[in-house]
Amino acid sequence: MKKTITRIAVLLLLAIAAVGCSTGNANGEAEVDDVIDIVWYPNESGEDLKSSRDEIGKVIADATGKEVEHHLTTDYAIAIETLVNNNADVAFMGAQGYIEANKSNDAIQPLVVPTGPSGTLDDAVYHSWLAVNIDDQENYKKDGEFSLDTIADKKFSFVSNSSTSGFKVPSSSILAHFTEQDEYADLTEEDLMEAGPLFSQVLFGNSHQGSAVNLLSGNADVAAFCDTCVENYVEVAEGEENTVGSVYRVKDDAAEPFNKVTDSEFTLMSVTPVLNAPFAANMDTLGEEDYKKLQEVLTSDEVANNQGIFVPEDSEDSALFFKSDKERFAPVEDAWFDPIHEISK
16 A cells, blocks of 8 residues: 555646646646646546547637647546646546545536436436456356355456546445455455455556456456446447446457457446536636636537537447437536435545
């Protein structure tokens, strides 16, 4: 753990130095300027998603009359601390990342979230998966059904301990299951972050794509990652999407990092709905005026019908958001994330 803590500390220092945006004055206080800085998680920082990032940036630039700069990252901690430390104005982040950011700096507030197919927040969810390689799936079943009991002593891959669907949600389910057993009664979230009481080895992919590739390359036996972050790279080979037992195959033309594991297949052993990820804003550096402008434009019909942002579901293009029905952005308040707040205490 000491090495992990040191690594995170170094990353945070690098984040502050590398993303030296002009959002602070000489005294280190936050201030509003003429640039909207957007920081992206590793999951959304790939070259294949550049067109989506650029289109969102164009909408924001047009609405505010300001220049937009995108800051790509390779680590969740960098993205979160960049926003918290007044070095970015906006971030697209998971619910857990938003909660961590808000706890560190109460100026961090939710801006919008993508809705579900209904166009409302009622079905604004994606899915946290636990997956295993297809050839190994029988090893994770008891009496013909997938069972969490079988993941004990396995090599496990999470995304980041700041990931909602790639750590917080699956770890909550794992703890709820195993702490009912005398052998693991004292198991804690921290125990899941390293080899020890439950897992023989613990890996962190630093992105959902990275965690999936840890599984498919054989470095992990079981991996946690989400559906939306890998949907550009995989397709259903057997069964229904987001259903336990369904099989997914990596596409032949999958972009990095999946280009090294094309045609590989995995099976879902667990599927859990998760609240959609928000765009969050630093109110101190963005300012109330631009916050209102962004919320208004992002929730507009114009953006909902912008195929550069909400790409048609049958498109072959990679994108951040797909439209199957009435998907759009909707305003949201902190209270909407209460279910994630509860498991983050």
